[in-house]
Amino acid sequence: MSNVLEExxxxxxxxxxxxxxxxxxxxxxxxxxPEEIINQGLIMGMNVVGVRFKAGDMxxxxxxxxxxxxxxxxxxxxPLLMGKEIVSAGKVLIGTVKGDLxxxxxxLVAMLLESVGFNVINLGTDITTEQxxxxxxEHKPDVLGLSALLTTTMLGMKDIIDQLxxxxxxxxxxxxxxxxxxxxxxxxxxxxxxxxPDGASATELCQKLLA
Amino acid sequence: MNQGGVEGGSYKxxxxxxxxxxxxxxxxxxxEVGMEVHSQRALEIFxxxxxxxxxxxxxxxxxxxxxxxxVKKAPSQVTLCGREEKNDLVLGGxxxxxxxxxxxxxxxxxxxxIRRRTTLSDVRxxxxxxxxLDNVHFFVLPVYPSELSxxxxxxxxxxxxxxxxxxxxxxxxxxxxGVRKVIRMAEEIAGGKEALRKxxxxxxxxxxxSPLKMDGTYTDLMLEVIEAGIPLATxxxxxxxxxxxxxxxxxxxxxNVEALSGLVLAQIVNPGTPVLYSVVPTTADxxxxxxxxxxxxxxxxxxxxxxxxxxxxxxxxxxAGVTESKLPDVQSGYEKMSTSMLAALAGANYIHxxxxxxxxxxxxxxxxxxxxxxxxxxxxxxxxxxxxxxxTLSLEVIKRVGPGGNYIADEQTYQYMRSEFFMPKVADxxxxxxxxxxxAMDGREKARRIAKDIxxxxxxxxxxxxxxxxxxxxxxxxxxx
Ligand code: B1M
Numbered sequence: 001m002s003n004v005l006e007e008x009x010x011x012x013x014x015x016x017x018x019x020x021x022x023x024x025x026x027x028x029x030x031x032x033x034p035e036e037i038i039n040q041g042l043i044m045g046m047n048v049v050g051v052r053f054k055a056g057d058m059x060x061x062x063x064x065x066x067x068x069x070x071x072x073x074x075x076x077x078x079p080l081l082m083g084k085e086i087v088s089a090g091k092v093l094i095g096t097v098k099g100d101l102x103x104x105x106x107x108l109v110a111m112l113l114e115s116v117g118f119n120v121i122n123l124g125t126d127i128t129t130e131q132x133x134x135x136x137x138e139h140k141p142d143v144l145g146l147s148a149l150l151t152t153t154m155l156g157m158k159d160i161i162d163q164l165x166x167x168x169x170x171x172x173x174x175x176x177x178x179x180x181x182x183x184x185x186x187x188x189x190x191x192x193x194x195x196x197p198d199g200a201s202a203t204e205l206c207q208k209l210l211a
Numbered sequence: 212m213n214q215g216g217v218e219g220g221s222y223k224x225x226x227x228x229x230x231x232x233x234x235x236x237x238x239x240x241x242x243e244v245g246m247e248v249h250s251q252r253a254l255e256i257f258x259x260x261x262x263x264x265x266x267x268x269x270x271x272x273x274x275x276x277x278x279x280x281x282v283k284k285a286p287s288q289v290t291l292c293g294r295e296e297k298n299d300l301v302l303g304g305x306x307x308x309x310x311x312x313x314x315x316x317x318x319x320x321x322x323x324x325i326r327r328r329t330t331l332s333d334v335r336x337x338x339x340x341x342x343x344l345d346n347v348h349f350f351v352l353p354v355y356p357s358e359l360s361x362x363x364x365x366x367x368x369x370x371x372x373x374x375x376x377x378x379x380x381x382x383x384x385x386x387x388x389g390v391r392k393v394i395r396m397a398e399e400i401a402g403g404k405e406a407l408r409k410x411x412x413x414x415x416x417x418x419x420x421s422p423l424k425m426d427g428t429y430t431d432l433m434l435e436v437i438e439a440g441i442p443l444a445t446x447x448x449x450x451x452x453x454x455x456x457x458x459x460x461x462x463x464x465x466x467n468v469e470a471l472s473g474l475v476l477a478q479i480v481n482p483g484t485p486v487l488y489s490v491v492p493t494t495a496d497x498x499x500x501x502x503x504x505x506x507x508x509x510x511x512x513x514x515x516x517x518x519x520x521x522x523x524x525x526x527x528x529x530x531a532g533v534t535e536s537k538l539p540d541v542q543s544g545y546e547k548m549s550t551s552m553l554a555a556l557a558g559a560n561y562i563h564x565x566x567x568x569x570x571x572x573x574x575x576x577x578x579x580x581x582x583x584x585x586x587x588x589x590x591x592x593x594x595x596x597x598x599x600x601x602x603t604l605s606l607e608v609i610k611r612v613g614p615g616g617n618y619i620a621d622e623q624t625y626q627y628m629r630s631e632f633f634m635p636k637v638a639d640x641x642x643x644x645x646x647x648x649x650x651a652m653d654g655r656e657k658a659r660r661i662a663k664d665i666x667x668x669x670x671x672x673x674x675x676x677x678x679x680x681x682x683x684x685x686x687x688x689x690x691x692x
Binding site (some may be wrong): 013056058059061099101104108151152180181198199200 | 364457502
């Protein structure tokens with residue numbers, strides 16, 4: 001691999017936004033293919049970050065800095081792709097269900113999904129069934145991610161899945177759920193496609209479901 | 212013996228001038244950033260009282276002078292009563308009490324040890340346990356009964372608590388109608404509206420959302436409790452690095468703003484209403500951002516909050532004695548002890564969550580209640596410190612016994628042997644051979660046996676049967692056993 005791409009890798013891992021952008025411009029100037037810059041410079045760096053995060057060597061704030069650096073580079077290369085879509089890992093629509101205001105875990109899941117290349121639409125908290133359905137029609141995501149932290153709100157997840165069935169939309173979308181009171185049994189009970197106990201497993205679950 | 216109310220205050224992480232730095236920084240946040248208030252009613256109340264309100268962005272800003280004028284209206288002392296007077300808690304100053312917290316979803320079953328969903332029966336049983344434990348001074352409703360709906364949960368949770376302990380019962384609430392029903396029920400038990408206000412044996416918790424936000428639904432619940440004049444805690448739970456600055460000092464600045472907001476709203480609406488300066492300062496594991504209740508940093512922050520409350524002359528609702536451990540074990544022991552000890556030594560008044568909770572507040576365990584009772588006993592003993600005076604300096608006794616003698620049968624030893632030392636019930640202090648003869652039990656097993664014994668044999672002072680009948684007639688949804 002060329003020097004500049006290797007350095008790009010390194011700087012993504014270090015989470016250095018400005019340097020990554022500078023190196024991306026340099027790589028373009030040196031005539032590297034845009035896709036090569038993305039895959040071998042930017043994404044490869046991020047893959048290393050993922051491994052280190054899982055091992056507990058990298059902390060969440062660091063991972064987010066790295067993701068930010070990577071997207072900073074992406075923005076510069078993107079226009080050069082000449083209409084070719086960057087391969088997104090998939091589109092995820094995520095939100096916390098009606099009556100529930102807990103958003104830290106859900107936001108973390110969203111950020112970690114973005115960091116591994118998913119396109120994430122984050123609806124926020126206290127989202128009604130109708131709002132979810134409306135947003136699915138509008139954005140056509142591959143995965144619907146539901147979060148609930150309260151026993152009083154977790155049943156709202158079932159309502160949403162039931163509504164998807166009712167509207168004949170259930171087969172077009174994968175539904176994953178999570179939050180402190182959620183378990184695999186609950187997921188099976190309400191007919192979700194999967195449950196993730198934390199952010200790292202949520203990204204793995206999405207990758208698995210879309211593979 | 213109810214040892215609550217011992218004076219703390221010996222641990223002071225900050226000097227007075229450092230506390231003033233925190234105060235000044237918080238006042239700047241009030242002035243320059245403000246709180247985002249999602250209740251139209253609350254916005255109007257803040258506006259009418261003279262705060263600077265931007266209705267379009269829902270932002271409420273205020274000057275130091277305005278805030279402090281309202282803080283001065285809040286009572287410096289709040290008495291949370293028990294159904295029986297011997298259980299009253301006089302909160303304020305540096306007096307320390309410890310009790311349970313909630314709202315957990317699971318319990319380690321006392322017979323099988325298996326983690327299962329909690330039910331109304333667990334509310335009753337934990338209340339009964341707490342009623343019998345000397346170093347647990349109040350009962351915050353600890354679990355959510357999974358079989359009940361949001362509509363019937365408030366009155367049933369409170370009734371299950373009140374009918375199984377005569378200690379003070381505090382709890383989170385889930386609907387306005389629920390709040391009203393609980394208050395009406397408590398009035399019947401107290402013997403009328405006035406009687407309950409005079410001796411409030413229940414109180415409620417409504418949350419503020421970090422960072423710097425008052426939610427619509429919860430603020431309306433808060434207003435309902437404030438207007439009813441029932442004692443109230445309005446805790447925000449910032450997580451350093453997630454919903455507040457990663458620096459502990461920065462988290463304290465923001466937390467102070469949030470804690471004062473609830474208190475100030477209460478004093479505008481109902482001046483003098485009993486409200487606690489309420490805090491749940493927390494942290495996250497930076498490796499995963501997992502929420503942490505048992506980190507030592509939480510303990511230090513609670514101690515500083517106690518100093519802040521003392522600076523404002525307000526009674527404090529603080530948080531300690533929780534653990535990330537999934538079971539009563541070594542980790543639960545050291546995490547609980549460290550945070551409870553720090554908060555108590557600082558003189559925090561109403562230390563909740565300090566009994567029974569494991570798994571970052573998601574579960575409880577019966578034997579943990581018994582173990583935590585013992586931890587609290589040790590904590591309170593440390594808070595009490597060492598009594599020093601002519602008599603305890605013991606010069607006469609030292610002369611009397613002299614070199615080479617012993618003090619075992621001395622008059623003074625006999626006089627002080629029960630009061631000078633904390634006597635544990637769970638800890639095993641016997642020689643190994645005796646320990647083996649007794650079944651070679653570890654602390655968890657011993658605590659489990661004590662818990663079972665209490666549940667089988669203790670009878671809390673009941674509510675008058677005629678009142679129970681009346682409550683049943685008025686509230687068809689009430690489950691009485
Ligand atoms: C789509 O796919 C996926 C996949 C994975 C997913 C996923 C979605 N969503 C989550 N995951 C998973 O991945 C995430 C990242 O690793 C993880 O997300 P988590 O959210 O679990 O983890 C986060 C990174 C950190 N964790 C958290 O942020 C939650 C921590 C605890 C302490 C908590 C907090 C912080 C708060 N709370 Co609340 N709160 C508690 C929580 C106790 C606990 N130990 O969990 C819990 C959930 N709260 C509780 C309660 C009762 C309440 N809270 C309330 C309010 C609040 C605060 C506002 C103070 C604050 C939230 C701030 C915010 N902006 O979110 C109230 C409700 C408000 C509402 N309507 O939602 C209130 C009702 C309190 C009251 N009585 O007023 C309890 C629930 C009990 C129950 N019966 O349901 C509770 C267990 C605490 C307790 N023991 O009392 C995984 O679960």
